[in-house]
Amino acid sequence: MRNYGIVNHASTHKGGKLLSAYSKRLFDAYIKNLFSELPAIEIYGAKAVGKTSTAERFSSHNLALDIQEAFEIVQGGLPMLRKLPKPLLIDEWQRYHPVWDYVRRLVDEDTAPGQYLLTGSSLPKDASVHSGAGRIVRLRMRPLSIEERRLDAPIVGIGQLLNGEVEQVTGTTDVALPDYIYQILNSGFPAINQLSPRAARMQLNGYIDNIIHREFPDRGLMLRKPEILRRWLKALAAATGSTASYQAILKAAASGESATPAKNTTAGYRDTLDALWITDRVEAWLPTVNDFAVLAKAPKHYLVDPALSARLLSVSEDQLLKGAKSVLLGSQRGSLLGRLFESLVAQSFQTYCLVNEAELRHYRSAKGEREIDFIVSRGESLLAIEVKLGTSVCTEDVSAIKWLQANYHVQEVIGVVVYAGSYAYTRPDHIHVIPAALIGSN
DSSP, X not given: OOOTTEEETTSSEETTEEOOOOOOXXXXXXXXXXXXXXXXXXXXXXXXXXXXXXXXXXXXXXXXXXXXXXXXXXXXXXXXXXXXXXXXXXXXXXXXXXXXXHHHHHHHHOOOSSOEEEEESSOOTTOOOOOOTTTOEEXXXXXXXXXXXXXXXXXXXXXXXXXXXXXXXXXEOOOOHHHHHHHHHHOXXXXXXXXXXXXXXXXXXXXXXXXXXXXXXXTTOOOSOHHHXXXXXXXXXXXXXXXXXXXXXXXXXXXXXXXXXXXXXXXHHHHHHHHTTOBOOBOBOOOSOGGGOSBOOOOBBOBSOHHHHHHXXXXXXXXXXXXXXXXXXXXXXXXXXXXXXXXXXXXXXXXXXXXXXXXXXXXXXXXXXXXXXXXXXETTEEEEEEEEOSSOOOGGGGHHHHHHHHHOOSSEEEEEEEESSSEEEEOTTSOEEEEGGGEEOO
């Protein structure tokens, strides 16, 4: 059999280019453990988050469906896939969606672990695909978390906090607000993060242009006025960290237009951005407890990387440090920089929660009088987390956490403030105050 389109990972080259140095991800150990027991795993997420580089660590061969020869091979169906060496990575599987069902059937034939890895940067367009339940486990990969960016060594992890292993925290970091701003603007996409700020801006601009001018048309959405989609993206960026309604986002996107885009048009925008994994909402925490029956149910809005929000809003490091003025949507608290910092924390906590098999949610009462930025829940423990841009924490900053601790008794409520300060410590009321650079996954 001719190996067109198959990459042997023993080689130091891919597509004629040297493989770049791999930066270790939290996903690595998680996938290694799962793949030792499961026959097939899909790693999905937005383009450029590092799915292929990570999956290559655990496969011997790569069937890359963005290469014509590989595309033709996979069209050979089950007989051809049976012949290919394992573990096999099928990269960008959504380009030929029948391959999902092929893998599902092959797993039915042979349930041995460690056979197939699939990566996908979008949902298949207009395709009916079996869920894969019981055969293919799906895991979402996101851009680099704060821990993976190695700003400092974490002193405590989400896992330790959930396990009740932490009584006191103590430590210091030299990571300061300008460092967090740099990370916000330079992105968590691995190939962009290490670039100079100017090069990173150019790459991020290109990423946004690619969404508008290529990804949408590729999915059959021909845009008569691409600038309307760009305004929709800007409105989503302005809604970062808020629970703004889609009506409010639509109104902001249509600002200055004589005609407001039809709801079905903007619904198509929203669904397509979801399918491309560009949006990354945090859903509301809705405990089944009578005292908490009346809660706001709207999700918090985030883009997959705060750098995309910053580029869409055209803000620089100097502007953020000086307190950039920007139209913000929704009733959430904080400045634009505060919301972008919260988005960086949210991006990181999504990964920390995944590898700890926990859920990330937010809490907001129906009238908005009480809010907690993030709720991390697993088993008998719950972390109530406030995110604060400042370098000090006062009683008012923890009032919502203390209220929850006094009124919610289904799980143990552990209070945490994640902030941009230098010192990690535990307050006399047992709420942990931890710099964002010093809290990690384990």
